[in-house]
Amino acid sequence: MMRRVARAPWTLLKALFGWLVLFEARNKVLLAPSALRLRRVEDAETRRLSAELPTPPSALVATVIATHRRPEALRAAVRSALDQTLRDQVVIVVDDGAGLPELPADTRLFAVSLARNTGVAGVVRNVGIRLTRSRYVAFLDDDNLWEPDHLERALAALEAPGGPDGVYTALRRVLPDGSEKDVLSVPFDRRRAAREAFLDTNAFVARRDRSLRFSRLRRTPEVLPREDWELIRRYGRGHRVLHVPHPTVRYLVNPASFYTDW
Numbered sequence: 507m508m509r510r511v512a513r514a515p516w517t518l519l520k521a522l523f524g525w526l527v528l529f530e531a532r533n534k535v536l537l538a539p540s541a542l543r544l545r546r547v548e549d550a551e552t553r554r555l556s557a558e559l560p561t562p563p564s565a566l567v568a569t570v571i572a573t574h575r576r577p578e579a580l581r582a583a584v585r586s587a588l589d590q591t592l593r594d595q596v597v598i599v600v601d602d603g604a605g606l607p608e609l610p611a612d613t614r615l616f617a618v619s620l621a622r623n624t625g626v627a628g629v630v631r632n633v634g635i636r637l638t639r640s641r642y643v644a645f646l647d648d649d650n651l652w653e654p655d656h657l658e659r660a661l662a663a664l665e666a667p668g669g670p671d672g673v674y675t676a677l678r679r680v681l682p683d684g685s686e687k688d689v690l691s692v693p694f695d696r697r698r699a700a701r702e703a704f705l706d707t708n709a710f711v712a713r714r715d716r717s718l719r720f721s722r723l724r725r726t727p728e729v730l731p732r733e734d735w736e737l738i739r740r741y742g743r744g745h746r747v748l749h750v751p752h753p754t755v756r757y758l759v760n761p762a763s764f765y766t767d768w
Contacts, residue, residue, distance in 0.1 A: 524699075526703065526730070541724075544722040545722050562639045563616045567640055567644055570638070571583055571587065571598070571634070572648065573602065573606075575604045576648045576649055579648050581607065583651060586653075588614065592658045597614055599617040599618070602620055603624065620633065625724070627733060643712060644657060644711040653753070653756070659675060670748040673710070674750070675709045675754040676689055676753040677706055677708070679757050682758065682760065690704060709755045717744065
């Protein structure tokens with residue numbers, strides 16, 4: 507009885523706001539010092555790498571691929587991005603301080619490496635966003651693949667009359683042995699997202715603006731929610747987000763992931 511009474515305020519708060527929202531509020535308090543340090547790292551790396559690029563990579567869509575020590579998987583991810591039916595894009599690979607493998611020769615492909623490892627996917631992706639110029643931004647991790655029509659389907663929705671600001675397609679989740687686990691396809695609902703993690707940026711394509719930035723909190727695998735959830739839910743606060751219920755992403759459920767095992 508005493509335990510139920512003690513937990514009553516938490517239960518009420520979860521019912522009102524959702525447990526993911528409460529966890530994120532806690533994260534912002536506990537992890538704020540790491541975010542301040544990592545913002546300085548991100549700014550410094552963006553300045554350094556901008557000086558190395560003669561002109562900012564520019565196209566209708568900029569695809570940002572974060573990577574760390576997965577050379578073969580990275581090459582497959584890059585190829586799936588370059589093989590899109592929508593050709594007006596640039597692909598920027600941002601390595602988190604481990605060094606870059608040899609990548610395909612393509613004028614649309616740019617690859618940079620951070621001076622040191624951050625272990626924070628949000629910072630790695632933010633550098634890629636800030637180094638590019640485009641109307642839209644898409645995201646792909648180094649252990650996932652896109653179907654050839656991923657960007658075409660996303661842009662068809664984004665550029666339709668009265669279209670949304672951001673879209674995310676369905677995920678075909680694949681186990682390490684290559685077998686299919688399931689297809690994750692959930693319509694966008696900010697209230698549902700307060701209680702359930704169903705958002706992933708590998709499927710997300712959005713109109714570029716100042717709010718399209720990832721959290722810089724240092725999120726170990728034990729820290730919930732993930733930065734994907736935080737970005738899309740925050741972006742959806744001031745922008746219209748639409749789900750395209752067609753699986754265009756092959757998402758590896760990877761227990762050995764550097765960033766997350768989901």
